[in-house]
Amino acid sequence: MATSLTGVGILWATLSLAAALLCCSGFYLPFWIQGRLLGKVDAYFSSFRRCNYPRVSPQGVVEIVQECGRYSKFWDIPSPWWQASTVLVGTGSALSLLIAVTATAACCITYVVHSGTARVAGSLQLTAALLVIVGAAVYPVGWDNREVRESCGNSSHIYRLGTCELSWSVYLLASAVLLLLLCFCLSFCASRVKAGSFRI
Secondary structure, eight states, X not given: OOOOBOHHHHHHHHHHHHHHHHHHHHHHSSOSEEEEETTTEEEEEXXXXXXXXXXXXXXXXXXXXEEEEEOXXXXXXXXXXXXXXXXXXXXXXHHHHHHHHHHHHHTTSTTSOOHHHHHHHHHHHHHXXXXXXXXXXXXXXXXXXXXXXXXXXXXXXXXXXXXXXXXXXXXXXXXXXXXXXXXXXXXXXSBSSOTTOOOO
C-alpha cells in the first residue's frame, strides 16, 4: 500500500472519516431535541427534520402522524434560525466529508496529500467544526416556534427547552466537533512529503 502519510497521518485520516460519519449522521438524524406531543407520543426535531407530528384530518380531528420526515420545502422549516442552522451544519458536514474522502484516498495513493495540502485540509476541518458550532448555537434561538411549543410546552423560548430535552444526535455532533478539532492539530504532522517535492 503506497502512501505519503506518516503514522500520525494514518491516524488523521481514520479520525477524519470517523468525524465525517458522526457529523453527517448527527446532521441528518432528527434526534436533536425530544419532547412529548399531546402528552402521548414522543416528538423529535432537528433543524430540518422531525418525527411524529400533529395533522388535522379532513373531519377536523387532530391526529398524530407517527413517522419521520423532512419539511417539504426549505421555507417550510418553522424558524429562520433553523433554516440558518440547516445551512451552517449542512455545509460543515459536507466539508468534513470532502476532507475525509481525500484523507482516506491518501492512505492508498501516494502524493495525494503533501504537507501543504494536509495543512489546508486541517484548516478546512477547523472551518467545518466552527460551522457546526455556530449552526448548533443558532438552533436554540428558534425554540420559540409553534411546533416546539406544542411538544415542549409554552415555557419553551430562546435557549430554554421547557419540558423537552436534548437527544442523542446533539452528542454525535459534539463528538464530531471534538474529532475535527483534533484532526486539525494532527494535520500538521500528517504527510512525510514536503510541498514542492513531487517527482514526475
